[in-house]
Structure formats: C-alpha cells, structure tokens
Amino acid sequence: MGIRRKAREAALQFLFQEDFKLEENGHSRENLQERFAGFCTMYQVNRQARPYALTLLTGVVESRQQVDDLIGQAASNWRLSRLAATDRNILRLAGWEMMQDNDVPDQVAINEAVEIAKRFGSKESPSFINGVLDAVKTVLRS
Template structure:
C-alpha cells in the first residue's frame, strides 16, 4: 500500500469513526477487510484519533463564519488527517500534506471541498513552525 492509498483508507476509517463509536483498530479491520494493514495507515488513524481534540481546536480556530459541526464528515476527516500530518508527522513536508488533502477532497468531497480544504489548511500552515 502506498501513502496515497493509506491516506484514502485512513479517510474511510476516520469517516467511519465519526459516525460510529468504535475502537480504531476495529474500524481499520472493517475498512481493510482481507487486505493487510499498513504502518502509515495505522500512524494516521491512531495519531489523528489521539490528537483529535487538539486538531479540532486548530480547525475551529481557522474557520470563518462556519462551525466544525457544519463541516461535512468527509471534509472534516480530510482536515484532521492533514493537520495531524502538518503538526505531528515531522518527516512529511507541510506542502505534501496539503497537496494530498486537496487531492483527497477532489476525489471524495463535493465540488467546493478542495477549495475549502485549501483555504483552511493555508491558514493552519501560517500558524505552524516551518518544517
């Protein structure tokens, strides 16, 4: 599984967790079905869920005339993954995290998702130390 595929699977897992109270490992197993797990996928899921409160605070602080509850589940999961990578995964360049999030939004979000994701993440990027 390459990193893009791991991000797609992480998005599915986090979307699932947003809708159902479940342990992350069970959600990973459900999404993967018979497929082997991946260390990057697990890092994204467990990292994002363990820092969810802090990540959500960052999201809330970078929304204009919007609340985190109004964000669609897909867009919210994409933002959480990207912000986890930008803040906590020091080996991943910020621009890579942003580009990957925008691509996920183009694939899985609605027509305006990629612009929305880009807007929020650009604000977040300006607040984080340079990697």
Template sequence: MGDRRQSRELALQALFFLDINKADQGLEAFCDERTEELTDNVKPFFMDLVQGVTKGMDEIDDLLNRYSKNWKLSRMPVVDRNIMRIAAFEILKRPDIPPSVSINEAVEIGKKYGTRDSGPFINGILDRIRLEFE
C-alpha cells in the same frame, strides 16, 4: 495509486466510519472489512494517521475551529472535516512530511471524495494552519 495516498484515503474512510458510528463500532471492525486493502505497505502509515488523529482530536479540532471562518466544525461536511484532520495531524506531528505535501494530498482527496467546493475550502483552512506552524 501510491501506498501513502492509499493509506490517506483509507484513513479518511476509517475516520468517517468512526465519526458516523461514534462508539458503536471501532477501528477493528473497519480494518476487518478491509484486510485486502490494508497491505503490509499501507497499514503502518494508515494506523499512524488514524491513531494520531483520534489521540490528538481535541488539539486538531481546536485548530480547525480557529482557522475556519464562519464555519463550526459540527457544520462542516464529514468528509472535509476528516480530510483536514488527517492533514493537520501530519502538519503538527509528522515533520518528515512537508506541509505542502500534506495540503496537496488533502486537496486532491477532497476533490475525489468531497464536493466541488471541498478543494478550496480544505486548502484555505490548512494553509492558515501551515502558516502558524512554519
């Protein structure tokens, strides 16, 4: 697995952790548990993703709500919601990453960690977001 994929998967896990635990435990607690995985090659992109998503959460969640037909953000599976947050952050704030790469990565991670419906669900919403920002 490449460093960026590992960063994205760990960012998903961290955002899931923060989503479930709310303010009980923070990012530092998550990172303390994963020191071996957060290598010097993985940690910078991981931190950029997690901090970028958490700082831009309102804007990102507004987009996800706008483009998810018949789904409120609160009803989405936690895994899918956080995968899409990461990809939406990349589409909005990382012009060095082509949107198609962000979407493909999100779909593949969704297939790995989500349900059998995660891939198409994630792809549909992120593609609508991509079209707005092209």
C-alpha cells in the same frame, strides 16, 4: 497512486464510517487497531498502506482535541461540527500530519488533502480544504 495516498484515503474512509457509528464522544481509542483491521479486511485495503493509515488514525484519535482546536483557529468562521464529514476528516488527517512536523512537508500534506478532496468531496471541497490548511500552516509556523 502511491502507498501514502492509499493510506490517507483508507484512513479517511475509516473515519467517515466511524462518524456514523459513534456517539457524540467522537472517535474511540478502544479497539482502534482491531476495528481498523476489520475495516481493512472488509474493504480490501492495500497491505502496504495499512501501517501508515493506522499511524494517521491513531494520531488523529489521540490528538483529536488539539487537531480540532487548530482547525477551529484556522477556519474561524466555520464550526467543525457544521462541516461535511468528508471535509472535516480530510482536515483532521492533514492537520495532524502538519502538527507532527514529521517527514511530510506542509505543502505535501496540503496537496494530498486537496487531491483526496477532489476525489471524495464536493465540488467546493478542494478550494475550501486548501484555504483552511493554508491557514493551519500559518498558525503552526508563526
């Protein structure tokens, strides 16, 4: 497993954990770096994966409304709040990567999200994630 996959999985696990600790306001920007450092220590996150995981987390937290709006457009029949926390956070991470138009091609972000969904999601998660992210790609690139 590559470093970026480990980073994506660590970011997913952190967001999942935070979903159950936070209020309705969503993920907090306050002390994000310190909270993630504590998470990394507690769960022995690979040291090489930490910087990219923190980049993902910072991006998702700071752009959460934009990412959620994008996913909402793509998943028109689904409210984000009604999705399983795992699926919602996988979509947020991959959606943010796709929005950034950085060195991660859309198809790589989608494939990584599907593989992570196979590991952490339900039986239906991979195909659902694939369909929504394909629609995200269409919205972004049109």
